Amino acid sequence: MNSLLSDAHLTASETLDFTPYTSVLDVFDRACQRFPQQPAFTCLGHTLTYQALEAYSRAFAAYLQFETDLDPGDRIAIQLPNCLQYPIVVFGALRAGLVVVNTNPLYTEREMQHQFDDSGAKALVVLANMAHLVQKILPATNIKHIIITEIADLHPWWQGYALNAAVKYLKKQVPAYHLPQAVRLKHALAVGKRHQVHPLTFQLDQLAVLQYTGGTTGVAKGAMLTHANLVANMLQARAVITQILEEGQETVIAPLPMYHIYTFTVNCMVLVDLGNHSVLIPNPRDIPAFIRTLKKIRFSGFVGLNTLFVALLNQASFREVDFSALKLTISGGMALTHATAEEWQALTGCAIAEGYGMTETAPIVTFNPPNAIQTGSIGRPVPATEVKIIDSTGHKIPKGVPGELCVRGPQVMQGYWNRPQETQAILDQEHWLHTGDIAILQEDGFLRIVDRKKDMINVSGFNVYPNEIEDVVTEHPDIIEAAAIGVLDAKSxxxxxxxxxxRNPHLNVEDVRTYCREHLTAYKVPKFVEFRNELPKSVVGKILRRQLRDEERSKRAQ
Structure with missing residues (x-):
């Protein structure tokens, strides 16, 4: 299947057949035609079939075409959590020829304004919970059209009224706002139904999505993902996932946000193409409510990441969930620790298949074959993907030696939106993407991520990778999670x-250091240990080492 070269360069030799698809929308429409009565998405107890999803998306597209002055190619920001409205708005916007700008609902005013300005968004679909922030930053943006929705707007009226009222009046999660020019999504859908969508012709090389990087390594940048990038990655992931999942037969839990490229590709692309059913979790941080939902559903797939698995496994009630149908658990977004992988498999009977990707690769680059999982590895390259490992001079290095991972394939972005210098810094002339991740290519063609290049710690000339330290520390039975960083030291x-x-309040610093001395070579043993109630995380649950480093610098500067 793969051709292994003498140096650390691996090519997944399969080709991709784009013939059936001309766009992301084509993937969606074909699924709706093939699986009209199958459940597509469920949220807060209400389900939409593929047929209903298509009808809503057409209504929204018609509204955009006939009731606004938006033209194909204009950008529309979508600031929604996991809810039924999200896929409707995304596929409706694409049907109208607009470019989707996925926007985090938890953004601050500053972050929102940056993304809206940078993308040049002319329209915004936003959850009512964030509308007060939109009101504040609107004069400083180019947004002309605002469409507001509440979390349960697509539920039956009585259920929707109750849920929306609970969010607004009991939980008080919808601050007052004044946006008289805004239109309600329910109204837009009702008006759109009166029109017939004007069909558009798409090319695979057209821009489909501006997917912004998390901003944890600097100012957030918009990765330009074309229809070809997204369809390619769907086909690449499909080739691996269909070893386990069947068409039209599966129910998959989606707790990670769909505005993130990881879940967008898996749930809005791959699972839609397969006619499968996604159960959306609007707030996975509410672990007790999340587990109550899991108890009601017989699910066969689960998409998550290490910190979420840890949070669930740490709850006694999670052991009451029925895992008898679970046959695929996917992990991405951050390193999966051995302790978490072992505990998850012991409880659920399903091994976690870890993959690797980036926003800039739409996102999947490698994935563990579900029938040949190697814990601690990110698997093999997905079809039609090349990877190579290089040293600091740009030369390929032997297998088994750590170096920077570079990727080339049809899923690699076209560049960063309006940022040619940043694009040149990460994409070379041969369209190799330099990931900034340190990896090792094994003899068997599997890859291991050692760490982020920028996170590497230099102790007396020795390279220390935080992932290794964290993996060892979390093997301790009294430790839930950990994060390692480098701090300035006069001696080393x-x-x-x-x-x-x-999890044990009596655990102390010396206990941790003693455990590390037993399992790590001397220069890798942490000099400092700090206990915390929680670690800073991104919206998808990724531990933010950079924030911890910034906090340390601030403390030492005082």
């Missing part, structure tokens, strides 16, 4: 500091 240049969330 940098020293290792580990932040620990413990």
């Amino acid at each position: 240049g940098e020293a290792i500091k580990i932040f620990v969330v413990a």
